[in-house]
Each structure stands twice: as C-alpha cells, then as structure tokens.
Amino acid sequence: SVVTRAGTLNPLVQERFLLQDPELQGLATVIARADVRLRFGTWDEAQQKFTPLEDSTFTIDSSGVEAAAGEQRDSIESGSEIVLLGGVEAIGAVEVTLEQPLSTRATRIAQVTGAITLVGLLALAATILFATLAARRFAKPVRLLSETASAIGDGDLSARVPTGPEVAANIEMEALLEGFNRMASRLETTVGALKRERDRGQEHLADVSHELRTPLAALRAFVDLLDEDGTTDPATRKRLLSEAGRQLERMDALTANILELSRFDAGIARPEFTETDLRSSVSAAIEQAAAGARRRG
Incomplete structure (x- = not known):
C-alpha cells in the first residue's frame, strides 16, 4: 500500500519515487493526510505535457489514518497540480489530484454537525411543546374536578363537572368525570330526600x-x-x-x-x-x- 497504518508513506514508495528528497517526503506526508489520487509519469517541458506511466495511479484514502506523533494534519485546497522532480527536458513528475481534501471533509462534517444540532434543537422544542400541551390537557379536567368538589362542599349540590372529548384527555378520565357526576347526583337526591x-x-x-x-x-x-x-x-x-x-x-x-x-x-x-x-x-x-x-x- 502507499500509506502505512501509522499514517506515513510506504518506504518502498519513498525509495522508488521520491529519491530520499526531504522536501518531497514532507510534501508526500502532507498529501498522505488527505484523500488524493497520484499518477506518476514524465513531464515534457517543450510540449508542456504530462505523460503518465502505465499502472502508475494510486488512490490514497486518509479517512481511517491517524496523524503520527509530533505531526499535524494540514488541509490542501481542492485541485490538481504538477510536481516537478527534476530539471531535464523529459523529467519525472507526479500528478496530484486532491479528491477529498481535509478542508472539504471538515466543511462537510461542520455542515452535518450543524444540521444534526438544528434537528436536535427542533426535536427538543417539539418535545417541550408537546409535553406542555399534554400537561395542560391532563391538568384541565383535574382542575375542573377540584372546582366542582369545592362548590359541592360549599353547599351547591347542583354543581357538575363538564364532560366530553373536549374536556377529558382520554377514556379513563372521561369515565372518572362521569362517575363523579353520578355520585354528585346521588348525593343531591339523598340530601333532598332528607x-x-x-x-x-x-x-x-x-x-x-x-x-x-x-x-x-x-x-x-x-x-x-x-x-x-x-x-x-x-x-x-x-x-x-x-x-x-x-x-x-x-x-x-x-x-x-x-x-x-x-x-x-x-x-x-x-x-x-x-x-x-x-x-x-x-x-x-x-x-x-x-x-x-x-x-x-
């Protein structure tokens, strides 16, 4: 492979193509930190033409590569450039195509993170709103029941709790309100008879x-x-x-x-x-x- 598990360039690639040049090695290490496509070939200065060698295309995926100790991963703008390896008429060259540079990836990660944060905030707001509405809907019949019980305790035996789907939050609550009204009716009848x-x-x-x-x-x-x-x-x-x-x-x-x-x-x-x-x-x-x-x- 071109890149090792440690995130450095393969020694065989260094020995064959980079000729132990420290500057080229540094450039290769930086490039290895991004997703790039490398093509090795020759550069014709007269014709200003790059001729790739056969089977000389390498794709480097840095998504799973960690930065080596003491190194810092740099981002390179998207694009393609020719790196000269010598000054002769037909010289060796490397074509570097940055397919997935770190800057683009970081931008996408930031966009996804922002979208996730926005969705999370919207979900939280919707949850709070739903919980508030549900609490009010459940609290309304309880409040009406308490007010009616207080009115009956004060002597108004004709007081009744309003019932119906617009008041009760569910079937159980409606059954409770109707049962309370039946009890109030029996109480009114008994007290009237007395x-x-x-x-x-x-x-x-x-x-x-x-x-x-x-x-x-x-x-x-x-x-x-x-x-x-x-x-x-x-x-x-x-x-x-x-x-x-x-x-x-x-x-x-x-x-x-x-x-x-x-x-x-x-x-x-x-x-x-x-x-x-x-x-x-x-x-x-x-x-x-x-x-x-x-x-x-």
Missing part, C-alpha cells in the same frame, strides 16, 4: 302540637267550670266531668297515634286505611268548643 323528610317531620310536629293543644284547652275549660262553686248544677257538673274524661281519652288516642306514626316513619309498621264517618268527628269538635264558647259568653 330535607323533605325533615320538613315533613316539622309539619308533623306542628300538627301534633295543634292536636294536643285542642283537647288541653277544652279540658282546662271544663276544669275551670267545675271549679266555680254554685254556678253549675249537679247535672251540668256530671256532663262537664264526662266531657273532661272524653278529652283525656282523646289525648291518650293522640299519644297512641304519635307513637304509631313514628313506627311508620321508622318502617316498623305499615298504615292500614279504613272508612269512617266525618260527621261524628265534626260533632265531637263542636261539642268540645261549645263549653269554652259558653264560658266566654
């Missing part, structure tokens, strides 16, 4: 209070009439005592009804409906109010 039950309980207490107040007022009127000595005859006193007993029985019945209603509310018993005559109830109410009316004149 409120209605509470309102019914308050109405029931008001009705019970009114029902108990009526017989108590009648009983008090009867007791006041009985307490007035000399104003009532024995027959009237007997009737008043009978009415007082009826009011006590009514209070006992009301107490039993309250207990029965509490059992209905607790689900222990079920109501049984029967037909009754309202005229007797109206007559009893008139009689209960008559005593107080007569007392007031």
Whole structure:
C-alpha cells in the first residue's frame, strides 16, 4: 500500500519515487493526510505535457489514518497540480489530484454537525411543546374536578363537572368525570330526600302540637267550670266531668297515634286505611268548643 497504518508513506514508495528528497517526503506526508489520487509519469517541458506511466495511479484514502506523533494534519485546497522532480527536458513528475481534501471533509462534517444540532434543537422544542400541551390537557379536567368538589362542599349540590372529548384527555378520565357526576347526583337526591323528610317531620310536629293543644284547652275549660262553686248544677257538673274524661281519652288516642306514626316513619309498621264517618268527628269538635264558647259568653 502507499500509506502505512501509522499514517506515513510506504518506504518502498519513498525509495522508488521520491529519491530520499526531504522536501518531497514532507510534501508526500502532507498529501498522505488527505484523500488524493497520484499518477506518476514524465513531464515534457517543450510540449508542456504530462505523460503518465502505465499502472502508475494510486488512490490514497486518509479517512481511517491517524496523524503520527509530533505531526499535524494540514488541509490542501481542492485541485490538481504538477510536481516537478527534476530539471531535464523529459523529467519525472507526479500528478496530484486532491479528491477529498481535509478542508472539504471538515466543511462537510461542520455542515452535518450543524444540521444534526438544528434537528436536535427542533426535536427538543417539539418535545417541550408537546409535553406542555399534554400537561395542560391532563391538568384541565383535574382542575375542573377540584372546582366542582369545592362548590359541592360549599353547599351547591347542583354543581357538575363538564364532560366530553373536549374536556377529558382520554377514556379513563372521561369515565372518572362521569362517575363523579353520578355520585354528585346521588348525593343531591339523598340530601333532598332528607330535607323533605325533615320538613315533613316539622309539619308533623306542628300538627301534633295543634292536636294536643285542642283537647288541653277544652279540658282546662271544663276544669275551670267545675271549679266555680254554685254556678253549675249537679247535672251540668256530671256532663262537664264526662266531657273532661272524653278529652283525656282523646289525648291518650293522640299519644297512641304519635307513637304509631313514628313506627311508620321508622318502617316498623305499615298504615292500614279504613272508612269512617266525618260527621261524628265534626260533632265531637263542636261539642268540645261549645263549653269554652259558653264560658266566654
């Protein structure tokens, strides 16, 4: 080979073609550091013509050659030049064609490096942009879920999380939002039922209070009439005592009804409906109010 593994010119080539000339050896060493094509031949000074020798073309590839110790690889501009070896009319010459000089290779390496750097920066920017958009898309439903949970905690039981492909980033997130809305709906229904039950309980207490107040007022009127000595005859006193007993029985019945209603509310018993005559109830109410009316004149 023309170039050895150490990056120097082959000694056989030096002995045959370079004639142990230090300057030519230095030039050959510099040329050996680039990719060149060498043709050995003769130079006709009169005709200004280069005639290559047969089988005298050598291609030197320096891509895998390291610079020798104490040497520095130099670059040579692209082109072709004739190197004279002597001063006679027909002299030996070497045609040097730089096919891949180091300057061109370095330029290409710099271009490739710049392109790789640019592509890397663009890829990094695209990755950051994608990560930012993905983070926002995943953070949006979580933020809406947190805001809705806070609204429900503040008492707005009708608050719901928006759903749909424009909100949820994937199927799992959409299922989570829909499940939260179902839970919120059940909570609203349960709280509404409890409120209605509470309102019914308050109405029931008001009705019970009114029902108990009526017989108590009648009983008090009867007791006041009985307490007035000399104003009532024995027959009237007997009737008043009978009415007082009826009011006590009514209070006992009301107490039993309250207990029965509490059992209905607790689900222990079920109501049984029967037909009754309202005229007797109206007559009893008139009689209960008559005593107080007569007392007031």
